[in-house]
Amino acid sequence: MLAHPISASIARRCVGRTLTAWGRADLVECAQLIIGELVANAIQSTADVTAAGADLVAPGGLVESQPGVVGVGLYRIGGRVVLEVWDRSRLPPKLVNPSMEDVGGRGLLLVDALATVWGYRLSAIGGKVVYATLDEAA
Template sequence: MKTSLTRRTYTDLPAHPLSVSIARTYVARILADWERAELTDDAQLVMSELLTNAIKATQSARQPNDLTHGMSAGYECDPWLGLHQVSDDVVLEVWDCNRNPPKLRAPESWEVGGRGLQVVNDLATSWGYRWPKTGGKIVWAMLAVSP
C-alpha cells in the first residue's frame, strides 16, 4: 500500500565507534514509529556501514596540518545521520566533514576491511553521495519495502 506520507528525522553523534550501536538503536526506533519495521535489519546494517565510514573519514579529516578535506580550525566535524520516509521508501543519510568521495572497493579476501559500501550496494535500492554547500559530504542509501 503506497502512502503519500513524508517524514524526516536527524541526529548527530560523536565520531566514536560506540556511536554505531546508538545509531542502530535509533534507526530501529524510528522505523518502528513509522511502521516500517520490515526494513529494520537492512537499515541497521546500512546505517552501521555508512556511519563507520563517516567516523573513519572524520578521524582522517581531524589529522593535524591537513586542511585538504575542507575542515578548518574550530569546525564542528562530528557526523550526523538522517532518515527520510517518502511514500514506502526510506532514505538513510550520513554526513561527515571529509570531502573525499566514498569508493566502492573490491578488497582481496585477506583484507580485513573495505567491504562496507559493497554491503550498502547489495542491500540498497540505490545509493550515492553529494557535497552540500556547507561543506563535507552526505552519503545516502534508499531502501524500499519489497512488494
C-alpha cells in the same frame, strides 16, 4: 553525534526504533546494517580529515583539537526510506573489491547489495552526505 565508534551502535538503535514507530519493522534489519556501515565510514573519514589538519597550530603553540562529528538523517518519501550520513570529508566514498586477506573494505559492498539506490552529494555546509534508500521490497 560525536565521531566515536559507539556512534554506529547508537545510530543503529535509533534507526530501528524510528522504523518500528513508522510501522516499517520490515526494513529494520537492512536499515540498521546500512546505517552502521555508513556511520563507520563517516567516522573514519572524519578521523582522516582531523588527522590531516592536526598540524595546524593555534596562537601560543597549542594544537587546536575538537572532537569530530557526523550527522545522521532518516526520512520517508512515499514508500521509500532514505538514510543519510554527513561527514566533514569531501572525498567520495569508494566501492572497492577487497582481497580475502584485507581486514576491511567490505562495508560499501554490503550497502550496495542491500540498498535500492545509494550515492553521495557534496554538502552546502562542507563535507559530503552519503545516502541509501530502501523500498518496500527490501
